[in-house]
Amino acid sequence: EVQLVESGGGLVKPGGSLRLSCAASGFTFSSYSMNWVRQAPGKGLEWVSSISSSSSYIYYADSVKGRFTISRDNAKNSLYLQMNSLRAEDTAVYYCARRAGARYYYMDVWGKGTTVTVSS
Amino acid sequence: DIQMTQSPSSLSASVGDRVTITCRASQSISSYLNWYQQKPGKAPKLLIYAASSLQSGVPSRFSGSGSGTDFTLTISSLQPEDFATYYCQQSYSTPPETFGPGTKVDIK
Numbered sequence A: 001e002v003q004l005v006e007s008g009g010g011l012v013k014p015g016g017s018l019r020l021s022c023a024a025s026g027f028t029f030s031s032y033s034m035n036w037v038r039q040a041p042g043k044g045l046e047w048v049s050s051i052s053s054s055s056s057y058i059y060y061a062d063s064v065k066g067r068f069t070i071s072r073d074n075a076k077n078s079l080y081l082q083m084n085s086l087r088a089e090d091t092a093v094y095y096c097a098r099r100a101g102a103r104y105y106y107m108d109v110w111g112k113g114t115t116v117t118v119s120s
Numbered sequence B: 001d002i003q004m005t006q007s008p009s010s011l012s013a014s015v016g017d018r019v020t021i022t023c024r025a026s027q028s029i030s031s032y033l034n035w036y037q038q039k040p041g042k043a044p045k046l047l048i049y050a051a052s053s054l055q056s057g058v059p060s061r062f063s064g065s066g067s068g069t070d071f072t073l074t075i076s077s078l079q080p081e082d083f084a085t086y087y088c089q090q091s092y093s094t095p096p097e098t099f100g101p102g103t104k105v106d107i108k
Helices: none
Strands: A003-007 A010-012 A018-025 A033-039 A045-051 A058-060 A068-073 A078-083 A092-100 A106-110 A114-118 B004-007 B010-013 B019-025 B033-038 B045-049 B062-067 B070-075 B085-090 B103-107
Touching: A003 A092, A003 A106, A018 A033, A018 A092, A018 A114, A033 A078, A033 A106, A045 A068, A045 A078, A045 A092, A058 A068, A106 B033, A106 B045, B004 B085, B010 B019, B019 B033, B019 B085, B019 B103, B033 B062, B045 B062, B070 B085
Parallel strands: A010 A114, B010 B103
Antiparallel strands: A003 A018, A018 A078, A033 A045, A033 A092, A045 A058, A068 A078, A092 A106, A092 A114, B004 B019, B019 B070, B033 B045, B033 B085, B062 B070, B085 B103
């Protein structure tokens, strides 16, 4: 079964750090680009970051640039998001999603999400 | 960056109704448009990609159309399990992978 499982969320104080992980199974992880997408409470979906299959291309939303770092370990079938200098507005459910497609790209597999709460 | 809008922001409908949701891009995105369904407390689920291609396993009552800047998601006969929030997303010019604000479909 194709699956993504996020972990690492929790409660952290403003200015603190957290590292999210996403474990992939059931597919050739090293062949796919991956995304992090977040959803603040009661809000819509916001793309956070992308990483290509070999980590050659990495992109960030302006809202997290300079504070978040995406990485992956293809040997461990794992995706990561290091979050530093966290702010209250980073409070959200964080999803990892597989980026699939050849010409037209889409996010076809999503994890269940992990919750990050930034509060004093 | 390309901006996405959706209308309506919410709608009330009955089981069996035909439902249409519109998504508009701030510039032409050809057919690089995806639709997702999200139920409360759950992850988004891909319904339609490339504007009109049905994702494997998605019921045929869902369909997508459009190109350029204007797109439509249609549910031909609304079922109880279809009450959810629907998001469009462009993949023409990335990053960022922009989502629309969502359309909530609830029970009339």
